[in-house]
Amino acid sequence: MTLYAQVEAALVEQINTRWRVGDRLPSEEELVLQFEVSRITVRRAIQNLAVRGLVDVRQGVGTFVATPVITQPLTELSGFVEDMHALGLDASAEVVSVGTVSASRKVAAALDVPLGAAVTFIERVRRAEGRAISFDQTYLVADVGACIADDDLEGTPIFTLLERKYGVPLVEATYRMQACLADSDTAAALDMEVGDAVFRIERTTLTTAGRPVDYEILHYRGDAVIFETKLHRRVEVS
DSSP states (O other): OOHHHHHHHHHHHHHHHTOOTTOBOOOHHHHHHHHTOOHHHHHHHHHHHHHTTSEEEETTTEEEEOOOOEEEEOSSOOOHHHHHHHTTOOEEEEEEEEEEEEOOHHHHHHHTOOTTOEEEEEEEEEEETTEEEEEEEEEEOHHHHHHHTTSOTTTSOHHHIIIIISOOOOOEEEEEEEEEEOOHHHHHHTTOOTTOEEEEEEEEEEOGGGOEEEEEEEEEETTTEEEEOOOOOOOOOO
16 A cells, blocks of 8 residues: 555544544644655645545645535435435524515426416525535425415424325426526525535426426535436337
């Protein structure tokens, strides 16, 4: 094993057992003395850790233990809390706003309601282990949205309320994903800088008979989540 690989392995061990997310690693000079290797060797080890997403290198500040990236499979219709719990992470929500708005052309098309119809609008910041991961904007059709607006939206997921409290089965959803840059509202909600990378997801969830009941615009931190799916190749019949 090369020297830099030995240093890298030793640092990984300390990241896993000694240091917490956000802790600052020893300086280059301290690591050179600790491992009795050259500065180039230390830098190569740190670079490898950064590529693996284990550390954040902040120019002129230092190297810090990075927050683990969440790998979220896209294999079934599920909500944020279900996704985080499946990964063994604590999930929470912060309600930013709740109210009634007039459906824009896009919202009306997604929910299959007339343009300008009253719909319930809910904004929330979703957190995993206390870290802001997603900024959600949810539009609900009026007949179910009016009830949900008065529920405990920080303590109970909307999917849970729909299915278990109001008897609205969720059958399927369409997803549209796009890479974009955080605007001022998204950046403020997710503790990011304006212009940082985010995943923008539009999700329309349908109940029985193909009726749309929930349209969401979800903004996930680009540095926090990897979406994973499996695709099967269609077999051509010759």
